Amino acid sequence: EWNNPVHSFQPDLNLLNSSQFQPLLGLQANLQPLFDTDFIRNAWLLQPESKILIECAIDCGVIKTYHGDKKIDLLEIELELVEGTINDLQSFASIIMQ
Numbered sequence: 001e002w003n004n005p006v007h008s009f010q011p012d013l014n015l016l017n018s019s020q021f022q023p024l025l026g027l028q029a030n031l032q033p034l035f036d037t038d039f040i041r042n043a044w045l046l047q048p049e050s051k052i053l054i055e056c057a058i059d060c061g062v063i064k065t066y067h068g069d070k071k072i073d074l075l076e077i078e079l080e081l082v083e084g085t086i087n088d089l090q091s092f093a094s095i096i097m098q
Contacts, residue, residue, distance in 0.1 A: 013028050033066050038064065042058050053082040060074065
């Protein structure tokens with residue numbers, strides 16, 4: 001996952017500075033959108049224990065195709081480990097799933 005500021009709806013592949021993406025730069029002009037996500041995100045920093053910090057984001061909205069009238073509801077919970085170990089995150093995720 002890469003997070004970069006964007007200034008238009010057209011992706012800028014030059015922002016993907018890893019050498020593995022260099023072959024894609026020639027494809028920039030041929031990119032066409034297939035779908036759009038329209039959602040609201042609510043995010044919190046959670047500290048279930050003193051040495052653990054987890055960002056919890058809840059996205060709620062819809063995914064729509066550009067070709068046809070297809071759409072599907074989007075409801076996602078995303079957990080991102082800010083501080084702590086992967087085991088801490090997995091334990092926290094297990095609690096949420098219950």
